Amino acid sequence: MIPAPFDYEVAESAEHAIALLGEREDAKLLAGGHSLLPAMKLRLARPSVLVDIGRLAELSYVRDEGEYVAIGALTRHRDVHHDPLLQEHCPVVSFAAGTIGDPQVRHRGTIGGTLAYGDPASDLPAVMLALDAELVVRGQGGERMVPASEFFTGVFQTAIASAEMLVEVRVPKRAAAGWSYTKMTRRAQDWATVAVAAIVERTNGAVGKASIGLTNMGATPLRASAAEDALAGGATIAEAAALIPDGTDPSTDYAASADFRRHLAKVLGRRALEEAVAR
Amino acid sequence: MAVIETRETFVGTSVKRREDASFLTGRATFIDNLTLPGTVYMAVVRCPYPHARIASVNLDAARAAEGVVAAFSGADLAEDWKGSLPCAWAVTEDIKMPPHFPLAVEEARHQGDGVAVVIAESRALAKDAAELVEVDYEALDATADVERALEDGAPLVHADLGTNECYVWKLETDGVQAALDAADVVVTRRYVQPRLIPNAMEPRGVLAQVGPTGEATIWSSTQVPHILRFALQIVLGIPEAKIRVIAPDVGGGFGSKLDVYAEEALVIALAKRLGRPVKWTEERSENYVATIHGRDTVHELTFAATKDGKITVVKSEAKCAMGAYLQLVTPGIPLLGAWIYNGPYDIPNYSVTFTGVFTHTTPTDAYRGAGRPEATYVLERTMDALAAELGIDPIELRRRNFITEYPAELASGLTIDSGDYHASLDRLLELLDLDSIRSEQTARREGGDTKLLGVGFSTYNEMCGLAPSRILGAIRYAVGGWDSATIRVQPLGSVQVVTGTSPHGQGHETSWSQIVGDQLGVALADIEVLHGDTAVSQLGMDTYGSRSLAVGGVALVHASAKIVDKARQIVSHQLEVSADDLEFADGTFRVKGSPEREMTIQAAAFQAHSAHNLPDGMEPGLEATATYDPPNFSWPGGAHAAVVEVDTETGDTRLVRYVAVDDVGAAVNPMIVEGQVHGGITQGIAAALWEEAVYDEDANLLTTTMTTYLVPTAAELPSFETDLTETRSPTNPLGVKGVGETGTIASAPAVINAVVDALSHLGVTDMQMPATPERVWRAIQEVKA
Numbered sequence A: 001m002i003p004a005p006f007d008y009e010v011a012e013s014a015e016h017a018i019a020l021l022g023e024r025e026d027a028k029l030l031a032g033g034h035s036l037l038p039a040m041k042l043r044l045a046r047p048s049v050l051v052d053i054g055r056l057a058e059l060s061y062v063r064d065e066g067e068y069v070a071i072g073a074l075t076r077h078r079d080v081h082h083d084p085l086l087q088e089h090c091p092v093v094s095f096a097a098g099t100i101g102d103p104q105v106r107h108r109g110t111i112g113g114t115l116a117y118g119d120p121a122s123d124l125p126a127v128m129l130a131l132d133a134e135l136v137v138r139g140q141g142g143e144r145m146v147p148a149s150e151f152f153t154g155v156f157q158t159a160i161a162s163a164e165m166l167v168e169v170r171v172p173k174r175a176a177a178g179w180s181y182t183k184m185t186r187r188a189q190d191w192a193t194v195a196v197a198a199i200v201e202r203t204n205g206a207v208g209k210a211s212i213g214l215t216n217m218g219a220t221p222l223r224a225s226a227a228e229d230a231l232a233g234g235a236t237i238a239e240a241a242a243l244i245p246d247g248t249d250p251s252t253d254y255a256a257s258a259d260f261r262r263h264l265a266k267v268l269g270r271r272a273l274e275e276a277v278a279r
Numbered sequence B: 001m002a003v004i005e006t007r008e009t010f011v012g013t014s015v016k017r018r019e020d021a022s023f024l025t026g027r028a029t030f031i032d033n034l035t036l037p038g039t040v041y042m043a044v045v046r047c048p049y050p051h052a053r054i055a056s057v058n059l060d061a062a063r064a065a066e067g068v069v070a071a072f073s074g075a076d077l078a079e080d081w082k083g084s085l086p087c088a089w090a091v092t093e094d095i096k097m098p099p100h101f102p103l104a105v106e107e108a109r110h111q112g113d114g115v116a117v118v119i120a121e122s123r124a125l126a127k128d129a130a131e132l133v134e135v136d137y138e139a140l141d142a143t144a145d146v147e148r149a150l151e152d153g154a155p156l157v158h159a160d161l162g163t164n165e166c167y168v169w170k171l172e173t174d175g176v177q178a179a180l181d182a183a184d185v186v187v188t189r190r191y192v193q194p195r196l197i198p199n200a201m202e203p204r205g206v207l208a209q210v211g212p213t214g215e216a217t218i219w220s221s222t223q224v225p226h227i228l229r230f231a232l233q234i235v236l237g238i239p240e241a242k243i244r245v246i247a248p249d250v251g252g253g254f255g256s257k258l259d260v261y262a263e264e265a266l267v268i269a270l271a272k273r274l275g276r277p278v279k280w281t282e283e284r285s286e287n288y289v290a291t292i293h294g295r296d297t298v299h300e301l302t303f304a305a306t307k308d309g310k311i312t313v314v315k316s317e318a319k320c321a322m323g324a325y326l327q328l329v330t331p332g333i334p335l336l337g338a339w340i341y342n343g344p345y346d347i348p349n350y351s352v353t354f355t356g357v358f359t360h361t362t363p364t365d366a367y368r369g370a371g372r373p374e375a376t377y378v379l380e381r382t383m384d385a386l387a388a389e390l391g392i393d394p395i396e397l398r399r400r401n402f403i404t405e406y407p408a409e410l411a412s413g414l415t416i417d418s419g420d421y422h423a424s425l426d427r428l429l430e431l432l433d434l435d436s437i438r439s440e441q442t443a444r445r446e447g448g449d450t451k452l453l454g455v456g457f458s459t460y461n462e463m464c465g466l467a468p469s470r471i472l473g474a475i476r477y478a479v480g481g482w483d484s485a486t487i488r489v490q491p492l493g494s495v496q497v498v499t500g501t502s503p504h505g506q507g508h509e510t511s512w513s514q515i516v517g518d519q520l521g522v523a524l525a526d527i528e529v530l531h532g533d534t535a536v537s538q539l540g541m542d543t544y545g546s547r548s549l550a551v552g553g554v555a556l557v558h559a560s561a562k563i564v565d566k567a568r569q570i571v572s573h574q575l576e577v578s579a580d581d582l583e584f585a586d587g588t589f590r591v592k593g594s595p596e597r598e599m600t601i602q603a604a605a606f607q608a609h610s611a612h613n614l615p616d617g618m619e620p621g622l623e624a625t626a627t628y629d630p631p632n633f634s635w636p637g638g639a640h641a642a643v644v645e646v647d648t649e650t651g652d653t654r655l656v657r658y659v660a661v662d663d664v665g666a667a668v669n670p671m672i673v674e675g676q677v678h679g680g681i682t683q684g685i686a687a688a689l690w691e692e693a694v695y696d697e698d699a700n701l702l703t704t705t706m707t708t709y710l711v712p713t714a715a716e717l718p719s720f721e722t723d724l725t726e727t728r729s730p731t732n733p734l735g736v737k738g739v740g741e742t743g744t745i746a747s748a749p750a751v752i753n754a755v756v757d758a759l760s761h762l763g764v765t766d767m768q769m770p771a772t773p774e775r776v777w778r779a780i781q782e783v784k785a
């Protein structure tokens, strides 16, 4: 309940935040605080200084950029959930954001925070992976673009280097695609036991090409490539769903054993694909 | 006894809770809101291992840290303890009661066992410095499993005892074996009931101050200020008369604050040593290891019956986890259920055995229902098992065995004063519409739906209103079961009510004023209810075991009667009429036959205090105390039904309906009753579907936070459908029985019976609590294989 002692700085701009981050090795950005503060209260995280970016209005936006929709890193889950632009062009993103935690969590938590934290049980990472989103990371030397497929590197690990911050997420428009985010939780506010994001191009009402993202099936969010390939090769949804656990390495914890997670991934995957085709 | 003759009563109406104004506007006073000038803060260094030898404790770095006032190891404080933290219930003559001091000295026996304390100028500094305490632990083998703990070669919690068996307690009638032999059918089932963490919304907290002449005041988030006071004399040697215990607003307890804890003794000992007030506030994760747990039993339950379903024997053998030490009533918890293993059924042969078992875990103790949920669970589950075995409808089987005549003398030796189990079940079935549930269930099964419906029942009774003191004595409980009330009518007529019960969320201030308002005929606004301070309420046995109304509430009636009697004598004297010629109603005495000659109780109170014209020899004042010792337990009962939907592909199980019909006797405040029923049901459902304290093989607690110990929220639950049937208890003048635990006792088996029912056509016959998706899914796979 009581974190270890830490210093606190308020960032006035993204540049200021990055400069402050560079000053102390174990500095951490504080966005919505809904992952970081619980970890600090359990003394699992002990940053010596928090750089508060929570007030950077300049990084809270959703913009139409033609091919893609740009989401500022400080945009709250609640705003992602309700954004009309996302609802129109990237409905799976706004839907998945609406399944995060509870209203309190969604009003505080940010899209940048949830992606930067690298928790494989979080929802938006798998969605971004399935959508082939790109993440804009800024450091003292400028910005670089990281594809979602290269961003998540391990449990609580990402491609963000120590004095960098995530500033924007670019989500390709997929208004025509069928989609689903099918999530199973123990209680409403819990993290997914397993969840499956499915984005489907339809040909004659059947699955043509699908991207499948998996939440909580390994150290990072994963793509179910074997199932995707099978679908591309003409397999039925049921056949493809059976392949979803291939290449995953889920953990055993309070919510489920690894084996049961593999089973759930098949069932939820099948349901997600069926829903995506129909929607 | 004062009798209300004309006016509508407050009792029986849903008066709004007077407590809520302060709770809802953030003006309640919990321990953490209280600070005295000069307060310092305690942090407890806790053993991270389930079992460890403490080789050394080095406090140097902690003592040198910023803001630290002092730091002590268990050995440093050993001389402060004049006695062990008390266990009040030596259930057998040969029970093993190992000593339990506020800090461990040589050996720590569960995760969270305190080994040192650090006191600093702020809570945060104390916590920081506590991390600097270097304890050299030598980890030892441990087990959290009641069955494993009894095996040969199991790691011992108290090596000097040579065993982990704490006691074996047995209650058996003659002829059990003969009846088993003669039975048409015998059904035996094994049940594991998981360990539960009570999770009061407010964790524990304590603040203590010791004055220059050794008088100690302690503010504690406790359910039992009176019991705590005499326990503190035992532990600290301070005369009870010099100890004042205050329970301010207490944010829930569910039994977890019916206890005497190490920290309560520690803050006083430290306040005395340091000459400053000392405060401790428990953290949530700390609460998960330092505050008692509930349940954790393995039962084998046997029914013998005739082929037409008349149950002839109930036989229960249970292994019950004590944890590492005996807290206040740890060994007695199973016994609180010992007399209801027949439930609402008439079963002539009775055998109940409990084996108390030490394990390397946080001690268990009272958790909502305490012993009775455990009994009801195995009983109601086995009712369904027997019904399946005999091919009799589970409702019909229950009906064939219901007790129907009262007073009902039980084979176990107690007597149920009243009830009507058929009436509750009838009403339940009216509300439920079972036919349409069954047809929907069949349609889904036949249509190959992956979401199946199940409906489960639990008809139950409970023994509460703790308790007749003589019986408590006979079953070796150390203290009495009475309670007290003092009523003081002030000179201008307002009324102070002092109760010995100690509410912590139950709304006693409201209900108690309703009772006194009726008895004295005064307005609710003129009544103030005082409680929770041993300097204000001298006598009391506090609040637990659904006892407050059926014992403390009844004491109010008796004290009111004494007030009315005295006032009647005053009025009789002043109006110069015989006391027998006075009628009392609506707060006014009237002369029979000439009602214009009258005097209010307020006027009588003024006369009592001015004392200008009292009968010869009468003492001034209008105050009365009554202590009430109930002649019997009280016996609520009822019928509950759960409807669940089970996803056969994922095992995900959701409660879709919950219907409860309870008979709690007279309902003093139906709204408060409903609140208790809802909360109680929720806690039973929580055990059935979500909550479980999980340990690994080495006795490490895995569910250490609210992220992994799954307390359900409103989002997981349907809106409950509740109703009451009423048979008044003839044992007490209010006709009340108690409602604090009914829901928890009844609900878990109803839910699990529903889960089994949903899957019964597939061949599933059993389901362990909590019915997690994985357990449900695996049960389906097993019958498929």
Ligand SMILES: Cc1cc2nc3c(=O)[nH]c(=O)nc-3n(C[C@H](O)[C@H](O)[C@H](O)COP(=O)(O)OP(=O)(O)OC[C@H]3O[C@@H](n4cnc5c(N)ncnc54)[C@H](O)[C@@H]3O)c2cc1C
Binding pocket: A028, A029, A030, A031, A032, A033, A034, A035, A036, A037, A038, A073, A074, A099, A100, A101, A102, A105, A108, A109, A110, A111, A112, A113, A114, A115, A116, A117, A121, A122, A123, A124, A160, A164, A165, A166, A167, A189, A190, A191, A192
């Ligand atoms: C009760 C509860 C339930 C929850 N349920 C869910 C759920 O169901 N699904 C789900 O996905 N999540 C869930 N969460 C987590 C929630 O979504 C968090 O808000 C989110 O994971 C982190 O976002 P934040 O803005 O709060 O980040 P913070 O907690 O402020 O930061 C998290 C980490 O990211 C870093 N960081 C933050 N922003 C940036 C940035 N722009 N660039 C680089 N690094 C950054 C921080 O330094 C920190 O290390 C839940 C949280 C709670 C408390």
